[in-house]
Amino acid sequence: MAQHSHEPQLPYFDALLESFEEGDPTVAEAFGDHVHWGYWDAEPDPVPTPAEFAAAAERLSSEVWQAAEIHDGERVLDVGCGFGGTLASIDAHRSGMTLSGVNIDHRQLLRAGRMRVAAAGNTLDWTRADACALPFADASFDAVLAVECIFHFPDRGRFFAEAWRVLKRGGRLALSDFVPTRMLLPAVLAAEYWPGSRGFYGKVDMRCTADRYARLAADAGFLPVLDRDITRNTLPTYPFLRHLSPRLRRLRFSAVAETLFAESASRLGLLRYRILAFRKIGG
Numbered sequence: 001m002a003q004h005s006h007e008p009q010l011p012y013f014d015a016l017l018e019s020f021e022e023g024d025p026t027v028a029e030a031f032g033d034h035v036h037w038g039y040w041d042a043e044p045d046p047v048p049t050p051a052e053f054a055a056a057a058e059r060l061s062s063e064v065w066q067a068a069e070i071h072d073g074e075r076v077l078d079v080g081c082g083f084g085g086t087l088a089s090i091d092a093h094r095s096g097m098t099l100s101g102v103n104i105d106h107r108q109l110l111r112a113g114r115m116r117v118a119a120a121g122n123t124l125d126w127t128r129a130d131a132c133a134l135p136f137a138d139a140s141f142d143a144v145l146a147v148e149c150i151f152h153f154p155d156r157g158r159f160f161a162e163a164w165r166v167l168k169r170g171g172r173l174a175l176s177d178f179v180p181t182r183m184l185l186p187a188v189l190a191a192e193y194w195p196g197s198r199g200f201y202g203k204v205d206m207r208c209t210a211d212r213y214a215r216l217a218a219d220a221g222f223l224p225v226l227d228r229d230i231t232r233n234t235l236p237t238y239p240f241l242r243h244l245s246p247r248l249r250r251l252r253f254s255a256v257a258e259t260l261f262a263e264s265a266s267r268l269g270l271l272r273y274r275i276l277a278f279r280k281i282g283g
């Protein structure tokens with residue numbers, strides 16, 4: 001595993017790992033495999049259960065890896081892989097796969113390594129590294145994924161350049177992200193300077209608009225092939241988080257404020273949740 005002198009502060013993962021250690025079955029059921037917003041077909045009534053949340057989370061991962069058009073026999077890199085749920089999902093549906101997970105946080109990789117056993121004919125491996133300095137050879141993967149994590153990376157441009165480098169010619173990059181409309185940008189920038197921010201979710205860069213994504217892709221040598229706005233399918237997550245939050249004992253005021261900001265902006269249509277996919281051209 002590559003060594004890192006510092007890791008980003010991710011208090012929400014501290015809270016989750018603490019809850020797992022305490023043996024909280026509700027938090028483990030909801031977040032044991034995936035740590036993201038989930039994909040809902042309809043608004044459950046009245047508040048989603050942890051099992052419903054886990055199913056929605058599995059669905060979002062599946063929507064992202066399907067956006068990368070992953071086929072049997074391919075090599076896939078999941079960057080910011082969390083507890084390995086996305087690779088486990090691919091493992092369950094594809095064969096002859098080489099599945100590699102990267103994360104900056106060794107604790108999540110330890111859990112992934114303990115939990116995940118590859119299906120016969122597939123392999124799984126876990127590497128501690130920064131998304132912006134991937135320790136892999138050029139042109140070694142068919143697909144690169146980044147499920148709801150790119151906003152934590154030190155620099156989206158560097159990540160795009162690294163994804164392009166490690167992908168084979170024609171390889172696919174698929175990711176999900178919170179994309180602000182231009183109207184929301186001033187509020188996002190103001191929130192960065194608000195002392196209560198960076199509390200629970202750590203460093204979150206939500207400034208990347210759709211126009212900026214188009215420029216990032218062009219600069220790196222990617223062709224945009226998919227842009228799905230699934231904001232509507234993520235809204236039920238907010239009532240679920242409100243319901244579950246008392247169980248996360250490290251929850252702070254900033255967690256409530258940051259989540260409320262994202263919820264209000266999403267419900268007003270100012271913050272969009274998108275699945276984006278790109279194809280490597282040239283190289």
Ligand SMILES: C[S@@+](CC[C@H](N)C(=O)[O-])C[C@H]1O[C@@H](n2cnc3c(N)ncnc32)[C@H](O)[C@@H]1O
Binds near residue numbers: 081148154
């Ligand atoms: C919201 S979680 C998503 C986890 C996983 N993709 C999932 O869907 O369950 C964000 C992830 O990004 C990881 N991360 C944050 N900064 C990173 C970096 N610079 N390089 C690699 N991973 C990073 C975190 O450790 C965490 O696992």
